[in-house]
Amino acid sequence: MYSEADLLPISALQHLAFCPRQCALIHLEQAWDENLYTVRGRLLHERVDTPGMERRRGVPTEFGLPLRSLALGLAGRADAVEFTAAGPCPVEYKLGRPKKHDADRVQLCAQALCIEEMTGRSVPVGALFYATTRRREEVPLGEALRGRVRELALALHALLDAGVTPLPEFGPHCRLCSMDNLCRARALGRGRRSVARYLARARHDEPPGDEQAGGAPPEPSPQGRARRTRPGQKPQED
Structure with missing residues (x-):
């Protein structure tokens, strides 16, 4: 309880x-x-x-x-x-x-x-x-x-x-999400895939080439303050 x-x-x-x-x-x-x-x-x-x-x-x-x-x-x-x-x-x-x-x-x-x-x-x-x-x-x-x-x-x-x-995971559900501008799933999702390719190549001592051109590296995951939204606070239920 x-x-x-x-x-x-x-x-x-x-x-x-x-x-x-x-x-x-x-x-x-x-x-x-x-x-x-x-x-x-x-x-x-x-x-x-x-x-x-x-x-x-x-x-x-x-x-x-x-x-x-x-x-x-x-x-x-x-x-x-x-x-x-x-x-x-x-x-x-x-x-x-x-x-x-x-x-x-x-x-x-x-x-x-x-x-x-x-x-x-x-x-x-x-x-x-x-x-x-x-x-x-x-x-x-x-x-x-x-x-x-x-x-x-x-x-x-x-x-x-x-x-x-x-971390963001871009998908079809992002299309109409009101948080799209704050979440940045499109940009950060592409960046995360580019970094993964970069690290994979680096482990094999291969030059990264232009693999990072697809997007910027993902920003560190924001550390949310351990402050919970209580019932009755904004945002209201959809």
Whole structure:
């Protein structure tokens, strides 16, 4: 069990599932940058994060519900929780469309585990609502997804306790990332490959030639201060 002082934001778990470097830049180095998508996402959440209870389609729904799990060491706020006859159902509002990666489902499942711990009631399913498609996606919260959430929660605490920002790994997920300018994955990723080739040649006493022309050597991995983003601090959940 974690203490109240050790609780980390559920949003950090989502960031870790998407990219460990992004997670460390935001929650270790307190860096944040916005693009069109994050601004739209923030405006969307401002509309649903206002705490309050109302009935939707006859279902009592709590908005902006505070959550925590001492077992996972996480805390945050659910966009909405529907209290149906079958049990509580967290609903997370997202900009855009359903994604290939599982970061949204990880965040939703973490919220469900918090609700189960807080209420003692089973939460077998949650829902993701995507603003662009205007469609609601039901998400079964099976044991495989729950296991991934538990593993990521442990990894999140280990990452922030270590206080070291991972090196960049450029990939398709970088294309729309709001942290692209701060992360510099394109430049540093190319530089890291060039240095690897340089060292490989040096071990065989071969001249390096122009192998470094592809990019500059990677900068030292930034040492993030061991200062964690607490629940309620910026950045808010996506």
